[in-house]
Amino acid sequence: MRGIDAAAAYLPRFRLSTDELADAWESVGASGIENRTVPAVDEDALTMAAAAAERALDRAAVGPRAIESVAVATTTPPLEEGPLAVRLGRMVGLSRETALAEHTQGTLAGAEALDGALRASGPALVVAADCPAGDPANADHRTGAGAAAFVVTDDAAVDFGDRAWYADEHPGVRYRERGSTLIDSLGTTSYEREAMRECLAGAIAGLDALDAAEDNVHAAAIHQPDASVPGRVGSDLPFDTAAVGRGIVVDRIGDAGAAGVPLGLCRALSSAGPDDRVVGAFFGGGAVAFVFEGGLGSGAGFDDALAEDLDREGIQVTYTRYLRERGIVAGNEVAGGGAHVSVPNWRRTLDQRYRLLAGRCPDCGALAFPPEGACPGCHARVEYERVALSRTGTVATLTTIEQGGAPPEFADQQARDGPYGAAIVELEAEDGEADGDSIDGGTVTLPAQLTDCDPGDVETDEEVRAAIRRVYTQEGVPRYGVKFTPVG
Secondary structure, three states, rough: OEEEEEEEEEEEOEEHHHHHHHHHHOOOOOOOOOEEEEEEOOOHHHHHHHHHHHHHHOOOOOOOOOOEEEEOOOOOOOOOOOOOHHHHHHHHOOOOOEEEEEOOOOHHHHHHHHHHHHHOOOEEEEEEOOOOOOOOOOOHHHHHOOEEEEEEEEEEEEEEEEEEEEOOOOOOOOOOOOOOEEEEEEHHHHHEEEEEEEEHHHHHHHOOOOOOHHOOOOOOEEOOOOOOOHHHHHHHOOHHHHEEEEEEEEHOOOOOOOHHHHHHHHHOOOOOOOOEEEEEEEOOOOEEEEEEEEOOOOOOOOOHHHHHHHHHEEEEEHHHHHHOOOOOOOOOOOOOOOOOHHHHHHHHOOOHHOOOOOOOOOOOEEOOOOOOOOOOOOOOOOOOOEEEEEEEEEEEOOOOOOOOOOOOHHHHHHHHHHOEEEEEEEEHHHOOOEEEEEEEEOOEEEEEEEEOOHHHHHHOOOEEEEEEEEEEEEEEEEEEEEEEEEOO
């Protein structure tokens, strides 16, 4: 039956504790949230979506080129208007013929994306990624960030059982005015709570595949803007406390918007075995609930790779560092011109920037990166054969760009994140042929930034892995490409 074949999650490495937040604000509106995930300066909904999607595709029985449709969900896209799914498809190596869908406008977006994939035919990729932001004095106290990805197929490890919708309007519950970057609310907590309870209970009551017995559901991922809502709403639902607890992630992540329930569903599936039943219940004005048969774990606890995605320890940051990383406060603009790269020229090199595609000379077998110009081996003008470089490599040499030393296009990044590492990275290539003879793959070196690390802790010959991040913004267009992060 159609269902979920593989799943993965991605969380940023930075964490802001509620205790740290309380030191800055005497009153903290983050009920039950102990830590929040904080995206780095070069992370946004698209980069987190790419990271989760790559992990899910690595675990799936089908490869990227077999995916026939992709659906992306977020309340916080990098641009108010602009392509999201098409960029994600290019980043993770999907076919140009893959059908695209994007869902925004609220926390129900993740459910809409999942529902579309379950209704489609052929292998599908679903990604929900978000990094909402609110009023720094109130709504922002609970916000988090992260991404969840699911590969949906017709012969899946987790069977889809049923879905049910409940549609009703509740004005003033979590909204964002046109042009605003901050979520807001009327602040009437009882009104919001009743809206969630009514809609979620209505959707779950419509699940024909679910009976009223509390022990019928192993785990339930319920809409979780804070840690109190799942329990309060769940008390009216046919789940026991343990089932609701197996789907809660908000206490360690924060409110991840459209990615909140998908991340909770990852948590629930990681604890469920082949004979277990799992529910996902989404809210966003109305509500939709799904029931699945089976799981992606052993059924004996959170002990698989999917659980590890959610359980990795992060790095605690101060509230001041948090404000810088999110761009709420930043340094001064730097005068002077940077290295201008036009949008057409940037687009021409996307395969190299996203997928690390090099070229092999068909005459002498030499490698060229980027794959253009005369062959570096025989100096002939040739039509290069495309070669995929490994996404893990070693640091050949590196340096640290100290405060004030960054080129203008990286000045904002440095003001918000501090000194960064620049390295020459050595990558191996796949084996190939030249003049009909088989040859060893060979190696290529390329310059790149280091991310997710203190550059002073990285050493020569250390192993690093490619990660797609935002490089800089120019002409108002975010430019994305590969950076490298230490493997250890």
